[in-house]
Amino acid sequence: MPIFSKNKHKTVQNSAHEQLFLGEDYDVRLKWFKTTFQNSDDITVHELTTNQTRCGIVFLQGMVDQQIFDDQVLKYIVSPGFASSRKDLFHKILDLQSISTMCTSIVADIQEAADSVLEGKIIIFFEGDSRMLVIPLTSFEKRAVSETTNENVIRGPREAFVEDIQTNITLIRRKIKSPDLKMEQLVVGRYTKTKVTIGYIQGVCKEELITDIKQRINQLEIDGVLEGSYIEECIEQFPLSPFPQTQKTERPDVAAAALLEGRAVLFVDGTPIPLLVPVTMYMFLQSAEDYYQRFFLTSFIRLLRYTYLLVSLLFPSFYIAITTFHPEMIPTTLLISVAASRDNVPFPGLVEAFIMELAFEGLREAGIRTPKAIGQAIGVLGALVIGQAAVQAGIVSAPMVIIVSITGIASFIIPGYDLAFTIRLLRFPIMILAGTFGIFGLMIGCILIYIHVVNLHSFGVPYLSPTAPLRPADLKDVFIRAPWWFMKRRPSFVGDSNSNRLTIKKSRPEDDED
Amino acid sequence: MIMIIILFFLFIFGYEWAYLKKKSRKRRTFWIVFCIMGMSFSYCIATIVFKNMPSPNTLIQFLFTPIQQKILGKVD
């Protein structure tokens, strides 16, 4: 792909190796390759002679398309009529690069050549010339673009990112066809040499953001990057915070929308889930579908999500606080039934809640980890069945099962699942506070979380913007979703503020209202 | 109770020490911070040990109650 050849030299800059030039001697280089790739039997060093020139071909088996290589490259090089002399051969291959594959390049640095081999490229070096030809015929087994598994929508595109970074970038490119969409590639990982690509739209995204991200990534000296989270955890501003500071998505449309808002996308090779930065807490409560459905419905659903966010965080603690400290808050009739059902439960409310919550969390975790064949048996339903049995056995009370189930379901309503994890985690300390100080403790817990969140920044953007600090103009897309024709400006807290994102040239056709 | 205070102060001692070290502050800062911490500690302990320590309220009341009574007339 032509776009990437442009960034090629950057790859070299970023690799930590020193350069090594071994000159024109064929045998020296051959020996170097052989020693470097000793005991790596999947790396083939093939030797052949053409036009009285010995040449070596180094490649990684299984990572190159040997068929095309044979047909398009090898066949021509070894064919008698290809070159008249050694000089002609060098001229044709190395100067003109008249090999009929794309993106060939020339390197002289043998270290770089070796790196290229590991990336799945084919290296050809010749006797009598220090230059080496790099043919990118990388081809390996990869998963096809398939449907989303975690972020499902009713209306909207279905495709999801895959592990291969090139495919992922293509998915974005297909949505945003602009030369302003930049994809800067870095390489991270001493051994894995993982490609990390920062995508952003020039002119929409703030320059400082990109330099900031690049600086943070470049500071990394890590053995390997197997998943985006390696990078995520290392470049966060508040590494000790339980709150996620990057957004993850498996949907190209979400990534594209983020790019259009002026945010940056971080693709990590081998990860089907790119990172979107910066992020605010409210973004975790927005799902892709919000923008595809009608805005009234979406606004309602958003408010519902906020409610359930609170439910998921506070409901068990609220129950504990009320039943153990403020029974006067419950209507008398309800109170009596709650008291009746709690009557033969031996544990205090706090312990009871902990038992149930932990059981529920355990079941949920088990549901993810169990092999698919038996996984169906365990699930949320399993939890409810166990809950029912526990009630009958008199270990927990029936209201507690309801509370825990509602809490559990509420945490599934939050679209950003990493925020949902955080909320699940924070629920427990608040439960302890509520069990010790009642609603006062609950409030203290909330204030602590609130202070922390107010303090938090994700790549320079306050985590709670646009509410704290308040930017009224940006509230259009926070608690409700305003209709598209109303959101004329980009949100100012991330991207370049003073730019329109939507202008309707002709005034909207007048609604036929009477 | 005293145990809790001691634990708390041990904790914040460690915490502030780490903080100041991380920010590589001057020796003087260390001295000031830990002197204040020491004074704070002794005050906290004192409030527990000497139950009837004079409180600042008594002083303020001593100074200002007569003035206020002159201004407002005798309230209550």
Add this chain to the structure above:
Amino acid sequence: MRALKWFMVMSTLLLTGCWSRVEINDCAFVTAMYVDKSVKGQMEVTLAFPLPNRLVPGTVGGSASPGNPYTQVSRTGKTITEAYQKMQIDLPRRISWGHTRIIVVSEEMAKEGIGHILEFIARDPKLNINNAVLVAPGKAKDIENLVPAFERFPSEIVREFTQEMVTLYTTPKDFLETENGDMIVGYLTKGKEKMVSEQGKEAMWVGTDGMALFHDYKMVGKIGLKEGRGALWLRNSIKNASVSIISPTDKKPISLLILRSKTKIRPSKNEPFTFDVYVTAEDDISESYSNINLTNAKNIFQLEKIAEKEIKDRISEAFKASKGMKADVFQFGAYLSWYKPKIWKAVKEDWPTVYHDKVKLNIHVDLHIKRPGAENNPIWIKEINS
């Protein structure tokens, strides 16, 4: 940073404990308090508790439960606190006041004064000052023995009386906000009656009957049912009431159902101790035995006038009764103090006498019969005017 914060919170929690925690199933919720007079100047406090353990879910309302799902406990003491602390010692559960909804004082106790009961209610932080105060004849604690045919607990029945405004919903707050402790409180009656729900056995039955009048937190008298209705009008808490009037044409009764009513009291502009009472009400006709043509606007106007007169009579009777006892239970004094503070200050000291001698009412009733109900004229009236 974050983890450290949490650690700090945790450490305080682990080091301490849960001081004020009382599990919901370790509480005995007071639903009603009954205060009776006991010997030697002591009082007998009776508290009504629901028994949740007899209300296992699923069998609620079923006859399978071994006994009543409620109970009451009585103890005597010089103060309420003393009495209930005695009770606390004997109870396995902590007494929780948060759900107390009614306070019933026996007539005997009320006559001695309920000031200290109110003091207890106002001081206890958990006890609300908006529960209902009622007076009962005889022993107040007998009220709890009534058979709750419609509700689960006896106290709920009594509470519904005040909620539905069958009788006055007087709260401790109403008492406390007065300067002289003059107030009017609903009065209960007790009786025995054969009840179908109890297989025709005789059972205790509680109803409402008139009002008790208080002066200086002491009960000074009682008014009957009819004056009591007038008092409801004056206290602006009439609801679900009916007014029966006599038809002008053939002296047969017509009943009006009051849908909406509002009472406004204002001191009269000219005379210092005269008050204007404005009553506005909207009614439907609920029953008519008369042959009067209800589709005629003139007739309706006539009926309205009669009904107005009826209400006026009730109100003035209630007022007269309170005047006779020198108890300013409708707080006309307060109105005077809001509107004419100077006059009030002059007579504040001997207000009971002034109230008795000088206060007059101008009652203006404005009643409208809005709709005739689901029928226009009674079916037996065939074309009166034809």
Add this chain to the structure above:
Amino acid sequence: MKAAQISQNQLLLFLILYFYSTLVGFSASNLIHISQYDTILVLCISGLTAGIYAYFTIKLANRRPNEFFFHYGKDIFPQWIHILFMGFYFFSFLHTSAFVLREYEDFIVQTYLGGTPNWAVGGLLGMVVAVTARSGIQTLFRTAQGLFFLILIADVSNTIFIGKELKWDRWMAFITNHSGHGIFAGTYTTIPFFGEVIVLVFIFPYLTQKNKTLKTVFWAIVLGLLLIIVNFVFLLLLFGPNLASHITYPMLEMVRYIRIADFIENLDPFLISIWSTTVYLKISLLFFLSVQILAQFFRLKDHRPLTFSLAAVMVALSLQMSGGSAALTSFYTNSWATYSYFIEGIPILYLLMDTLKRFIKKRSAKNNKGM
């Protein structure tokens, strides 16, 4: 110290909550006791006076808008007097925060957490305050910004639900019932609440768009007054002055009067916990200022390492300051107001001195020129 940024909007919302917090919660009983139906008038007069305070404070601060009071103060007064005053302020802010904390502890323990010792409540809240103060004044103001709407919603719903319980007939008393002494005494004890607006002189360097500050403060006073007055009017209409002045926390009783259609019997713990965030904000600001003064006194780079030590002092002071709430009340009613006048008068003293100095300088400059 890197100057944090506080927008005018944040200042506005913060000040409203600041005024609202303790006046409504803890002082309603006493104020109604003194001024009965004149309370509304008293509040208005106090608000007006606070405006005058704010005017002078901002005038002083505007002379050196980007410097801290602690730093430029010694140009106005001799250094040792200035240090004395600052020490005074340090103590007073710490003491006031401890005082408010103590009031809050008593309130919570009294009403909800019967068996919990004061120090647990105070320690917990003190810790939150310390964490807030540690993360800086910007966090504090942002927190206020978010909390404001929550508190507004809670307060408005409170007023809506309580509306039907009120005795509207009483409104006439606001017009007819007056007492001169009540107004005077009430105003005298209420002005210091609003007079705390002088904290502006300490946070002035943090503000953005400084020229708008006076306007903001004016609006904060007006809106804050509105919020407070609505609450007081409702209190008086519901309970009357007699009962309201007998209840320790009339506000609490008012909230308890709400019963929403038998759904939730008493919303009070919920609404009270929302309201108590305002108390937390007030304590945090005062505490932050005292920490800041100490840090500036020792010329430290930032205030952070001092927060926890001082928070411990604050909590200990709050527990130790008086034996029971009777002593606290008598302190509050008998001397707090006068004491506050002394504290709040200091910036005006500085302003006078500064003006005098400038005047003399100008005179002498003129004289020099003339010579």
